[in-house]
Amino acid sequence: xxxxxxxxxxxxxxxxxxxxxxxxxxxxxxxxxxxxxxxxxxxxxxxxxxxxxxxxxxxxxxxxxxxxxxxxxxxxxxxxxxxxxxxxxxxxxxxxxxxxxxxxxxxxxxxxxxxxxxxxxxxxxxxxxxxxxxxxxxxxxxxxxxxxxxxxxxxxxxxxxxxxxxxxxxxxxxxxxxxxxxxxxxxxxxxxxxxxxxxxxxxxxxxxxxxxxxxxxxxxxxxxxxxxxxxxxxxxxxxxxxxxxxxxxxxxxxxxxxxxxxxxxxxxxxxxxxxxxxxxxxxxxxxxxxxxxxxxxxxxxxxxxxxxxxxxxxxxxxxxxxxxxxxxxxxxxxxxxxxxxxxxxxxxxxxxxxxxxxxxxxxxxxxxxxxxxxxxxxxxxxxxxxxxxxxxxxxxxxxxxxxxxxxxxxxxxxxxxxxxxxxxxxxxxxxxxxxxxxxxxxxxxxxxxxxxxxxxxxxxxxxxxxxxxxxxxxxxxxxxxxx
Amino acid sequence: xxxxxxxxxxxxxxxxxxxxxxxxxxxxxxxxxxxxxxxxxxxxxxxxxxxxxxxxxxxxxxxxxxxxxxxxxxxxxxxxxxxxxxxxxxxxxxxxxxxxxxxxxxxxxxxxxxxxxxxxxxxxxxxxxxxxxxxxxxxxxxxxxxxxxxxxxxxxxxxxxxxxxxxxxxxxxxxxxxxxxxxxxxxxxxxxxxxxxxxxxxxxxxxxxxxxxxxxxxxxxxxxxxxxxxxxxxxxxxxxxxxxxxxxxxxxxxxxxxxxxxxxxxxxxxxxxxxxxxxxxxxxxxxxxxxxxxxxxxxxxxxxxxxxxxxxxxxxxxxxxxxxxxxx
Numbered sequence: 001x002x003x004x005x006x007x008x009x010x011x012x013x014x015x016x017x018x019x020x021x022x023x024x025x026x027x028x029x030x031x032x033x034x035x036x037x038x039x040x041x042x043x044x045x046x047x048x049x050x051x052x053x054x055x056x057x058x059x060x061x062x063x064x065x066x067x068x069x070x071x072x073x074x075x076x077x078x079x080x081x082x083x084x085x086x087x088x089x090x091x092x093x094x095x096x097x098x099x100x101x102x103x104x105x106x107x108x109x110x111x112x113x114x115x116x117x118x119x120x121x122x123x124x125x126x127x128x129x130x131x132x133x134x135x136x137x138x139x140x141x142x143x144x145x146x147x148x149x150x151x152x153x154x155x156x157x158x159x160x161x162x163x164x165x166x167x168x169x170x171x172x173x174x175x176x177x178x179x180x181x182x183x184x185x186x187x188x189x190x191x192x193x194x195x196x197x198x199x200x201x202x203x204x205x206x207x208x209x210x211x212x213x214x215x216x217x218x219x220x221x222x223x224x225x226x227x228x229x230x231x232x233x234x235x236x237x238x239x240x241x242x243x244x245x246x247x248x249x250x251x252x253x254x255x256x257x258x259x260x261x262x263x264x265x266x267x268x269x270x271x272x273x274x275x276x277x278x279x280x281x282x283x284x285x286x287x288x289x290x291x292x293x294x295x296x297x298x299x300x301x302x303x304x305x306x307x308x309x310x311x312x313x314x315x316x317x318x319x320x321x322x323x324x325x326x327x328x329x330x331x332x333x334x335x336x337x338x339x340x341x342x343x344x345x346x347x348x349x350x351x352x353x354x355x356x357x358x359x360x361x362x363x364x365x366x367x368x369x370x371x372x373x374x375x376x377x378x379x380x381x382x383x384x385x386x387x388x389x390x391x392x393x394x395x396x397x398x399x400x401x402x403x404x405x406x407x408x409x410x411x412x413x414x415x416x417x418x419x420x421x422x423x424x425x426x427x428x429x430x431x432x433x434x435x436x437x438x439x440x441x442x443x444x445x446x447x448x449x450x451x452x453x454x455x456x457x458x459x460x461x462x463x464x465x466x467x468x469x470x471x472x473x474x475x476x477x478x479x480x481x482x483x
Numbered sequence: 484x485x486x487x488x489x490x491x492x493x494x495x496x497x498x499x500x501x502x503x504x505x506x507x508x509x510x511x512x513x514x515x516x517x518x519x520x521x522x523x524x525x526x527x528x529x530x531x532x533x534x535x536x537x538x539x540x541x542x543x544x545x546x547x548x549x550x551x552x553x554x555x556x557x558x559x560x561x562x563x564x565x566x567x568x569x570x571x572x573x574x575x576x577x578x579x580x581x582x583x584x585x586x587x588x589x590x591x592x593x594x595x596x597x598x599x600x601x602x603x604x605x606x607x608x609x610x611x612x613x614x615x616x617x618x619x620x621x622x623x624x625x626x627x628x629x630x631x632x633x634x635x636x637x638x639x640x641x642x643x644x645x646x647x648x649x650x651x652x653x654x655x656x657x658x659x660x661x662x663x664x665x666x667x668x669x670x671x672x673x674x675x676x677x678x679x680x681x682x683x684x685x686x687x688x689x690x691x692x693x694x695x696x697x698x699x700x701x702x703x704x705x706x707x708x709x710x711x712x713x714x715x716x717x718x719x720x721x722x723x724x725x726x727x728x729x730x731x732x733x734x735x736x737x738x739x740x741x742x743x744x745x746x747x748x749x750x751x752x753x754x755x756x757x758x759x760x761x762x763x764x765x766x767x768x769x770x771x772x773x774x775x776x777x778x779x780x781x782x783x784x785x786x787x788x789x790x791x792x793x794x795x796x797x798x799x800x801x802x803x804x805x806x807x808x809x810x811x
Contacts, residue, residue: 054690074692090687092680094750096492103680104673104691112671138493 004063005030005193006051006082006162011060013046013217020046022217024060028162028193033184035204035225036197038214039237039444044197047214048166051195052084053077064162078105080162083155087166089147093140098122100139101154125153129183145176152183163187164195169203181207199287199481201230213237231474238444238473249428253452254278256313257404257436260299263308268294269460272308274438276405281427281437283451285444285476291460292440293324296407299438313404316435320344320398322391324409324440330394331382338364338378341397367396372422388419395426406430408439412446424450444473456480497744498755505763512770519770526651532765533658534713534720538732539739539757540665541706546740547682548699549749550600550607555710556732557618558592562714564622566640567631567724574637581640581715589711590704592618597703601696615733622726633722644720654716661709665754678702683750739764741789763788 006028013021021043028034038044049055050062053071062069064080071077077084092100098119099106107117122135131149133142142150148168155163165184169177184207188194198204204211205225212222213236221236258276263269269291276282286292297303299310300321312318323329331340342349342360349359364378371392375385382393391411398406408427412420427450431437441447447454454471456464456479464479513520538555545552562585569576569584592614599610633641644654651659669675681688681695688695718724743760745752764785771781 052690053692074690078692084690086690090684090690092683092687092750094683094746095676095679099676099680103688104677104693106673106676108673112667113673113676115671136492 003029005065007061007063008047008051009061009063011047011050011062012058013043013050013055014058020217021050021057023219024214024217025219025222026195026212027222028195029210030161030193031188031191032209033188033194033196033207034210034212035208036195036212036214037199037204037233037237039442042214042237043217044214045166046217048084048086048164048197051077051082051162051164053082075104078158078160081158081160082162082164083152083158083160084164085148085151085155085166085168087168089144089151091139091142091147091150093138095139096135097126097133097137097139097142097150097153098135100150101125101135101157105158121157122153125156128156129153145179148176148180149183152187160192162193162195164197166197167199168196169198169200177203201233201481204233205230230478234474234477238477249432251279251432251452253280254434257316258299258313258319258438259309259311261309261311263295263298263305263310265294265298265303266306268298269457272457272462274455276436276438278404278434278436279431280452281431281439281450283447283454283471284438284440284457285442285447285454286457286480288442289459290457290480292457293409294460295457296321296323296409296438296440299405299407316404317401318403319405319407320401320403321407322394322398322409322411324413326387326391326394331390333383334381336379336381337368337373337375337385337393340382340393341367341400344397345400363400367400371396371426386415386419388415388422391415391419391423392426395423399426399430403435405436405438408437408441410441410443411439412441412443420446444476447471447476448473494744494751494753494756498753498759501744501756501759501763505759505766508763508766512766512773516770516773519773522650524769526655528762528765528769529655529658530652531769532761533652533654534717535735535739535764536658536758536761537661537709537713538736539743539761540661540754541709542733542736543740543743543745543752543754543757544678544702545607545699545706546737546745546747547749547752548678548695548702549682549685550699550702551611551737551747552593552596552703552706552710553608553611553733554592554596554615554618555611555706555736556729557615557622558589558707558710559714559717559732560726560728560730561592561618561622561625562589562711563718563728564626564631564714564724564726566715567636567718568625570637570640571631571635574640578639578643578715582712585711585715586708587711589714590708593707593710594700594704596707597700600703601700604696607699619726626724626726628726631718631724636719636722641719641722644716654720657716662754662758669754674698674701679750735764735785738785738789742785742792744792747793 004027008024008026011021011024024043024047036044046055050057051071053074053076062071069080071080092103101122102118106113107121108114119135126135129149129152131153133146139147139150168180184194196208208225210223211225211228211233213220213233215237254277256275256277258274260272260274263272272295274282284292298305300319327333332343338360341364345363346355349363350356361378367373368375368378373389373392373396375389382390385393411423427437427439439450448471451471452468454466454476455462456476458480466475518524542552542555565588566581566585569581596611596614599605600607644652646653648656677693678698680691681693681698685695717729739760740752740757741747742763744756767784768781771778
C-alpha cells in the first residue's frame with residue numbers, strides 16, 4: 001500500500017497570463033488531516049478546483065493511490081473518491097436533502113430514479129454523521145452549518161476517501177465548529193485523507209496532523225504540525241520584503257473629520273469605533289468576511305447601522321466610497337468617461353437640471369490629466385478601459401466632489417503595478433491636501449506601506465489597532481487570524 | 484426508530500392548495516350554472532385547453548432551467564404551416580409523416596434557441612424575442628402570405644384531433660398522455676432531476692458535473708418539438724393555416740406556468756401544477772361568457788391571478804428565511 005493516498009507534484013496553472021499556481025506540490029497521507037495555509041490569492045482555491053475536476057492543470061502530476069490520474073471533470077473526481085466541502089456551501093435550495101446528496105448520481109432502476117433507495121441511503125449516511133436533520137427536508141431550510149454537514153454527507157455517499165474542506169468554519173459558531181471537528185476526526189480515524197484549508201491557527205493546531213504552506217502559487221514548506229509554531233507558519237506565509245514602493249507622504253494630522261462610535265450592524269459587524277483626522281490614512285486589514293466591506297457600506301450610507309453613531313465634520317462634501325466591486329458598483333461601464341465622472345457631480349455641473357456636455361467634458365479632461373488616465377478622450381466608454389484606468393475613473397468621480405473622507409475598498413485589487421502606484425500616489429496626495437482616507441485592503445504590503453495607523457478586523461469586530469511603527473506583517477496577520 | 488412521519492413536500496403542498504382553489508372555482512361556476520358540469524361541457528373544456536396544456540408543459544421545462552421561450556407560439560405557427568403545406572402537396576401520405584415532420588421541425592427550431600443560449604451565452608429572453616420574429620417571418624416567406632383553407636386539407640389530416648374515443652377527443656387524450664409522461668419523467672428521470680438542479684443553482688450544478696447550458700439546450704429542444712406537433716394539431720383543429728395563428732399565445736402559455744406555481748427564476752415547478760394552471764385558465768375562459776362578462780375580464784383575471792400567485796410564493800420564501808434566521 002502506498003503511504004500517501006493523493007500526491008500532487010509540480011502543479012502549474014495560469015489564467016490568461018496570470019499565474020495562479022507555479023510549483024504546487026502536496027501530499028495527503030491516509031488517516032491524517034493536512035492543513036493548507038496561505039494568504040488570500042496564494043492559490044488555494046485554484047488547487048481545490050483542480051482537485052474537484054473543475055479546472056485542468058497546465059502541467060504537473062496527480063497520483064491517486066500511487067497511480068497517475070487525470071481528473072477531467074467533477075464526475076471523475078467523484079469516481080476517484082475525492083469530495084469537496086465548499087466554502088460557499090454550494091447547495092440546491094430547491095431540492096430535498098436526499099436529492100442534494102445524489103445530484104447527477106441518483107440511484108436508478110430501469111432508467112428511472114429510485115427515490116426509495118435514494119432516501120434510504122441518504123438516511124443511513126446522515127445517521128452515521130449524527131445529523132440533526134433528515135433526508136426529506138428541503139435544503140433551503142438548513143442553516144449554514146447544516147449545509148456543511150450535508151456537503152460532507154454528499155462526499156460520503158460517494159465513498160470519498162479524500163475530503164477537502166475549503167475554509168469550512170468561516171461562518172460557523174463555536175458549537176458548530178466543534179461538531180464539524182468531531183466529524184472530521186471520525187473520518188480521519190476511518191482512514192480518509194483530509195485536506196483542511198483554514199486561516200485560523202488555533203483550529204490548525206487543534207485538528208491538523210500535518211501542514212503545507214502556499215505562497216504566490218508555490219508550495220514553500222510542509223511537515224508535521226507538532227514541529228512548528230504559529231509564528232513560524234506566519235513568516236512562511238508572508239515571507240517577502242515589505243515597504244519602499246509606497247509613496248507615503250508625512251502629514252501632520254489636522255482636525256477630526258470622521259468619528260464613529262460603537263457602530264454595529266446586526267450580523268455583519270459590532271461595536272466599531274474610529275476617529276479619523278485630516279491628513280490621515282487609516283488602513284483596515286482583515287481576512288475576507290471580516291466585516292470590512294459591510295462597515296464601509298454603512299459609513300457611506302448604503303445600509304443603515306443597527307446602533308451607534310457616525311459624525312462627519314461639516315465643510316467638505318462628506319464621505320465618498322470607491323467600492324471593491326469596481327465594475328458592478330463603481331463605474332457605469334457602458335457610459336463614457338465624462339458621464340461617469342459627472343454622475344456624482346451633477347448638482348454643480350447642472351444646477352438647473354440641464355446637463356451640459358461641454359462642462360462634463362471639461363471636468364473629465366481635468367481629471368484625465370491629473371490622474372494620468374490612459375484613454376482616447378472623455379467620450380470613450382469606460383468598459384473599453386483597462387482595470388487600472390477604470391479604477392482611476394471611479395476615484396476621479398469622487399475626488400471631483402472634494403469629499404472630506406475617502407473610503408477605498410480594495411483599491412488596487414486586480415490592477416497592474418503602474419496603475420497601483422498611481423492610485424497610491426493619488427491617495428497620498430489627497431491626504432496631504434487635508435482629506436482623510438479609510439483604506440480597506442487585504443494586501444499586506446499595501447496596508448503597511450500606505451497607512452498611518454492600521455485597524456485589524458476579525459469576524460465583525462476590531463481586534464487590534466497599530467501605529468505605523470507597531471504594524472508588521474506578523475502582528476497584523478496574527479490579529480486577523482485568531483493565532 | 485420512530486414511525487415514519489407523513490410530511491408533504493413544498494411542491495405537493497402547493498399543488499394541493501392550488502387544486503383546492505381550482506376545484507372551488509369549478510364548484511362556484513357549477514353552482515351558478517349547473518350545466519357547466521355536464522360531461523359534454525367538461526369534455527369540451529378539456530378539448531379547448533389541451534393544446535395549452537402541452538405547450539405549457541414544454542415551456543415549463545425551459546423555465547425550470549432559468550430560460551424562457553417567447554418563440555413558442557411562432558414555432559407552433561410555422562410548424563402548423565409546414566404541416567398544412569405538406570398535406571396539400573401529399574394529401575395521401577397520411578398523418579404519421581405529418582407528426583414526424585412537425586416533431587423534427589419544431590425540435591430543430593427549439594434547438595436553435597437552445598444553441599444560441601448555450602453556446603453564445605445570450606440572454607434567453609433576447610434570443611427568443613428575436614427568433615419569435617424570425618419564425619413568424621419564415622411563415623410568410625413559406626406561404627407567401629396565403630392561407631391554407633379547410634378545402635385544401637385531407638380528410639385524415641382534419642379528422643385526427645377531433646376523433647372521439649371514450650367520449651374524449653384524440654386531442655384531449657394526447658394532452659392527457661403528454662401530461663402523464665411529464666409527471667413521471669420530471670419526477671423519475673435523471674435528466675429531469677439534473678434540470679431542476681441546474682435551474683436551482685447553476686454554479687453548484689457545474690461543480691456536480693452538470694452543464695447548465697446543455698440542460699437549457701435540451702429543454703428548448705423538447706419544448707420546440709412539442710410546439711411543432713401542437714402546430715399541426717392547432718391547424719387541423721381550426722382547419723386553417725395562416726401567418727398569424729396563435730399570435731400572442733406564448734403569453735397565455737407563460738401565464739399558465741406561473742399560475743401553476745412554476746418559479747420564473749427557475750428550479751421550482753411541477754407538471755401537476757402546470758396542468759392545474761391551464762385548467763384554471765380554461766375554466767375562467769369558458770365560464771365568463773356564461774356569466775356575461777367580456778373577454779377583457781379574462782385577461783384581467785389571469786393577470787391578477789399571476790400577481791397574487793407570485794406574491795404568495797415570494798411571501799412564503801421570505802417567511803421561511805425568517806424562520807431560518809431566527810433559529811441560527
